Amino acid sequence: MSDHLMNTYSRQPVTFAKGEGVWLWDTNGEKYLDALAGVAVNGLGHAHPELVRVISEQAGKLIHVSNIYQIAEQAALADKLCEISGMDRVFFCNSGCEANEASIKLARLYGHNKGIEMPEIIVMDKAFHGRTMATLSATGNRKTQAGFEPLVSGFIRVPFDDIEAVKQVASRNSNVVAILVEPVQGEGGINIPKDASGYLEALREICDAHDWLLMLDEVQTGIGRTGTWFSFQHTNITPDVMSLAKGLGSGVPIGACIAKGKAAEVFSYGKHGSTFGGNPLATAAGLATLNIIEEENLRANAEKIGNLICEELNVALKNTQGLVTIRNAGLMIGIELDRPCADLVKIALADKLLINVTADNVVRLLPPLVMNEAEAGILVQKLVALIKTFLNTKS
Numbered sequence: 001m002s003d004h005l006m007n008t009y010s011r012q013p014v015t016f017a018k019g020e021g022v023w024l025w026d027t028n029g030e031k032y033l034d035a036l037a038g039v040a041v042n043g044l045g046h047a048h049p050e051l052v053r054v055i056s057e058q059a060g061k062l063i064h065v066s067n068i069y070q071i072a073e074q075a076a077l078a079d080k081l082c083e084i085s086g087m088d089r090v091f092f093c094n095s096g097c098e099a100n101e102a103s104i105k106l107a108r109l110y111g112h113n114k115g116i117e118m119p120e121i122i123v124m125d126k127a128f129h130g131r132t133m134a135t136l137s138a139t140g141n142r143k144t145q146a147g148f149e150p151l152v153s154g155f156i157r158v159p160f161d162d163i164e165a166v167k168q169v170a171s172r173n174s175n176v177v178a179i180l181v182e183p184v185q186g187e188g189g190i191n192i193p194k195d196a197s198g199y200l201e202a203l204r205e206i207c208d209a210h211d212w213l214l215m216l217d218e219v220q221t222g223i224g225r226t227g228t229w230f231s232f233q234h235t236n237i238t239p240d241v242m243s244l245a246k247g248l249g250s251g252v253p254i255g256a257c258i259a260k261g262k263a264a265e266v267f268s269y270g271k272h273g274s275t276f277g278g279n280p281l282a283t284a285a286g287l288a289t290l291n292i293i294e295e296e297n298l299r300a301n302a303e304k305i306g307n308l309i310c311e312e313l314n315v316a317l318k319n320t321q322g323l324v325t326i327r328n329a330g331l332m333i334g335i336e337l338d339r340p341c342a343d344l345v346k347i348a349l350a351d352k353l354l355i356n357v358t359a360d361n362v363v364r365l366l367p368p369l370v371m372n373e374a375e376a377g378i379l380v381q382k383l384v385a386l387i388k389t390f391l392n393t394k395s
């Protein structure tokens with residue numbers, strides 16, 4: 001590994017050379033099952049032929065111009081995103097943290113426009129919103145923040161899945177302008193509210209009562225991962241603002257901040273921008289991703305395969321000492337153990353399986369949305385053996 005890379009990642013000792021569907025091959029020709037999808041990015045799996053065709057053709061025509069000009073691919077993707085979300089306007093950027101930065105700026109401007117000089121945003125314990133200054137300040141994890149003080153102010157933290165705590169803030173604080181929340185916490189450990197739709201619906205009600213914006217961070221939960229285009233579509237509500245990234249471009253960097261109604265009219269000329277944001281290549285990749293998810297029925301597949309994996313894991317790991325719970329929202333799957341299990345990443349790699357561990361003791365699976373039943377079977381078989389051995393030897 002090069003000495004010229006900053007030490008921000010602890011990297012596994014493997015280099016991948018190519019991929020196809022849920023499979024990856026390293027530079028020695030060894031084959032791996034990918035149950036992480038580049039952290040919820042490669043929803044279509046690797047080297048999807050239609051995506052490769054669209055990206056190649058677009059690269060041959062136009063990669064970048066500037067937002068100073070009309071961009072047909074960007075307009076088409078904005079139309080499609082609004083059609084499938086029921087929202088009104090999109091701002092394109094290049095990553096999840098940038099999408100959340102846009103949401104945060106939008107909320108502050110919304111506040112200022114109605115005379116609130118020091119607007120505040122409610123955020124959650126164990127949330128993850130990114131690594132820029134504002135988004136790490138909104139993140140509910142001290143490890144992400146430590147060393148980067150002074151943090152950006154204007155965030156009020158409450159426990160996740162606790163409506164009473166939000167109501168208490170509402171009763172004593174008149175500077176609040178928005179709530180920023182992940183429908184399912186990803187980095188925080190695949191945390192699903194006890195009553196997932198009830199939670200979002202209650203937050204919607206509080207926002208309506210106080211004229212706050214409900215802002216959903218769907219960077220990880222969006223683009224089919226939980227079985228619907230967006231996680232909020234399991235409920236009866238629509239957010240005012242939603243941030244997307246990860247799966248949207250299938251690996252071509254793209255983020256989006258999408259707004260509805262009054263929130264869609266907050267940004268005016270000159271209030272926000274991005275050089276690369278929404279360029280022809282990234283937006284062509286985004287549009288192709290959405291079209292392929294639709295044509296191949298991958299939302300339904302995510303729900304079916306996610307539930308199948310969890311059922312099979314539950315059967316195979318039943319009464320296993322050290323297993324706490326298995327939970328999922330479509331193909332966002334968390335297997336919580338009673339002890340730290342970061343070592344499982346390396347152990348699985350040796351068994352040619354790519355997984356992730358988050359929140360110290362939660363095995364996290366984010367397989368490509370294209371995974372089929374046979375591949376899910378291989379995943380379960382490998383994982384059950386690995387977890388059982390791990391729990392037996394590390395007790």
Ligand SMILES: *Cc1c(COP(=O)(O)O)cnc(C)c1O
Nearest residue numbers: 095096097128129130186219220
């Ligand atoms: C990954 C993630 C982010 C940050 O996205 P980047 O593209 O790494 O900036 C923000 N929010 C959530 C919920 C995420 O999962």
